[in-house]
Amino acid sequence: MTTTAELRHTAVEPIRQTIDINRLGPHIGAEVSGIEIASASDNQIADIRAALVEHKVLVLHDQHIDDAEHIAFARRLGEVTTGHPVWDSGDVPDEVYSLDSTLDGFADTWHTDVTFMARPPAASILRPLILPSLGGDTNWADGEAAYASLSSPLQRLADELFALHDGTREFGYYLRHRRGGQGNEWDGGRVTDLEPVRHPVVRVHPESGRKTLFVNPGFTSHIEGVSDAESRGLLDAFYAHITKPEHIVRHRWQLGDVVLWDNRSTLHYANRDYTERRRMHRVTLRGDIPVGV
Numbered sequence: 403m404t405t406t407a408e409l410r411h412t413a414v415e416p417i418r419q420t421i422d423i424n425r426l427g428p429h430i431g432a433e434v435s436g437i438e439i440a441s442a443s444d445n446q447i448a449d450i451r452a453a454l455v456e457h458k459v460l461v462l463h464d465q466h467i468d469d470a471e472h473i474a475f476a477r478r479l480g481e482v483t484t485g486h487p488v489w490d491s492g493d494v495p496d497e498v499y500s501l502d503s504t505l506d507g508f509a510d511t512w513h514t515d516v517t518f519m520a521r522p523p524a525a526s527i528l529r530p531l532i533l534p535s536l537g538g539d540t541n542w543a544d545g546e547a548a549y550a551s552l553s554s555p556l557q558r559l560a561d562e563l564f565a566l567h568d569g570t571r572e573f574g575y576y577l578r579h580r581r582g583g584q585g586n587e588w589d590g591g592r593v594t595d596l597e598p599v600r601h602p603v604v605r606v607h608p609e610s611g612r613k614t615l616f617v618n619p620g621f622t623s624h625i626e627g628v629s630d631a632e633s634r635g636l637l638d639a640f641y642a643h644i645t646k647p648e649h650i651v652r653h654r655w656q657l658g659d660v661v662l663w664d665n666r667s668t669l670h671y672a673n674r675d676y677t678e679r680r681r682m683h684r685v686t687l688r689g690d691i692p693v694g695v
């Protein structure tokens with residue numbers, strides 16, 4: 403019997419008529435074609451939303467959009483946030499987070515975006531502006547496949563755990579000394595400090611109802627209620643499991659690509675293996691407060 407709660411958690415299957423979907427693996431990643439972001443229909447937008455929950459990472463080619471079109475596309479998919487809670491991306495619209503290798507913009511640590519805030523983004527939409535001739539690929543790891551392939555005893559343990567996520571390690575000095583303690587607006591208020599936040603280690607996806615391992619080396623500082631040694635051991639075991647090759651999809655960028663990821667069920671890592679300049683722009687969609695099992 404299907405209960406109402408189950409129905410509420412059932413993501414609408416993509417109609418698969420208004421866009422073409424080519425899966426990139428059994429669990430995570432799909433290439434989407436037959437859509438032009440700048441002139442997408444409402445049905446295509448609905449299919450993109452559903453496909454994002456289902457495939458977690460969507461790769462679109464040959465889009466060649468500018469910042470305004472990037473933001474406009476994001477607005478059709480959800481509520482757009484500021485580019486980042488504390489980072490000043492310089493001469494770009496407030497909604498854009500710019501990552502430029504010549505300004506020390508790198509992301510070579512596995513992370514889920516902005517989990518150091520109570521309400522991390524639901525999704526991120528990224529496009530390259532400048533690419534090195536080789537290298538700078540981005541990898542995404544599938545937190546749902548990782549949870550599903552964990553042994554049952556560890557699943558049961560993880561279900562009960564909560565973890566602290568702390569943005570000060572990455573952005574504390576920057577916020578205090580480069581921004582004078584005045585960050586950007588996030589979730590209705592200005593960010594002036596980065597108090598650690600508590601999230602469930604196993605997150606239930608608000609649209610699909612699927613469980614995901616929701617810890618990341620970028621921002622998770624420790625697991626609550628266990629010793630430091632136990633926390634380290636558990637987190638290392640979870641990270642090693644999440645980043646197993648069979649949980650990962652890797653993308654080699656070309657100008658014109660746009661990649662969307664479901665930030666509620668994935669982690670990502672940008673390879674830092676190039677010497678030429680690389681610049682990316684990201685727009686994020688507002689998410690909800692993560693809910694555990």
Ligand SMILES: O=C(O)CCC(=O)C(=O)O
Binds near residue numbers: 501526528539684
């Ligand atoms: O530069 C990339 O490929 C990814 C950067 C990143 O972590 C992000 O945009 O959230």
Ligand SMILES: [Fe+2]
Binds near residue numbers: 509514515670
């Ligand atoms: Fe990121």
